[in-house]
Amino acid sequence: MNGKPLVSIVSAGLSKFGKLEGLYAREIFALAAKEAYDRCPKLNPKKDIKALFVGQMGESYEHQGHTGATMADWAGLLHVPATRTEAACASSGAALRAGIYAVLSGLCDTVMVGGVEKMTHRSTAEVTEYLAMASDYPFEQWNGITFPGLFALMATAHMNAYGTTEKDLSMVAVKNHYHGSMNPKAQIQKEITLEQALSSRVVAWPLKLYDCSLITDGASCIIITKPELARKYTDTPVHIIGSGQASDTIGLYERESFTSLKAAKIAAKQAYEMAAVKPEDVDLAEVHDCFTIAEIIAYEDLGFCKPGGGGKLVESGETRLGGRLPVNTSGGLKSKGHPVGATGTAQAYEMYLQLTGQADKRQVRDAEVGLTHNLGGSGATAAVHVYRRA
């Protein structure tokens, strides 16, 4: 493909992220779809959108399955082929990949891809249990490990191998809360200090409250089309020029490494090669900071620094807005929030805003090339996409 557009994004929508009391997932998805339609008046959703792929992690939250058809109905797309993709927290990264398959196959010209999750009406204990279903049942869940616990194991391995510190982890949180303070759709729109992060209560050592992503309600979507049709709908499309997706063992204990995620490295390699882009060409990235250690490992897996250099990279300020490579300008999962099924396409939404110059206070100047990195579980799924301003 060599850097040629695979598909083009012609519109995008995002609900507010947070505690959306009194709304069902379907209503939240409808809010995201409405924004995408409002942004693109030349598109006739009922006529032009030929399929929906929608990521959702779990039925348990609302005791509701059959998500594809439900979301199609509430997005005004009744009767289109509608399919739910499930890959834990990478469910909508996988939806995006499925949408790209649909367009590239020639079966569909234009499709909607998105994701949704409604979580906050459940107790933290319930949410922790539902999330843990994306880890290995016989060996991980059965022994009581949770996602904060799994990522804490990666953090201690990283500290042991490279000398990464609790301060390095907290710096990720401070940066992402700073970015989130400028995002009107973020769940927590306030800055925090390093001291606050470091002294917050321990969840699974070394991870503390501010090292964890939030429990969130939210939905996201983007509309993608064949590159040659994009200008029919908008003067400012964003091209997706690289797509990678890979899997790994569901159990963390079976992996070659605890300090790096092989699926993410494979997905990144595929996406970079397809896009004919190198890590140093990337102007901004949205990475899967489900826990602060995951952002540090992402820097390394994506080639933004050498293995073990992630802590130093965040400390250098280069990944903060105004730095060489701003990461998680949306606030990331840490401050914008993490409605798990919606996260992958919420990252694509931020990329769409940034590469069309619509990110307001958090706009990265002259951004040309962006990247999204979406993980499922403890890294058994990874989806990486590379974007270019048209």
Ligand SMILES: CC(C)(COP(=O)(O)OP(=O)(O)OC[C@H]1O[C@@H](n2cnc3c(N)ncnc32)[C@H](O)[C@@H]1OP(=O)(O)O)[C@@H](O)C(=O)NCCC(=O)NCCS
């Ligand atoms: C960290 C966690 C356990 C905290 O849950 P909790 O102890 O029940 O916290 P509460 O919901 O009672 O919230 C208490 C306060 O902390 C805040 N808070 C909750 N989680 C927070 C987080 N992750 N970061 C910052 N603040 C947080 C709440 O807003 C609330 O603030 P308030 O008192 O000003 O209203 C929970 O957010 C969590 O499980 N996060 C990880 C989710 C996850 O694993 N996702 C999948 C990743 S693979």
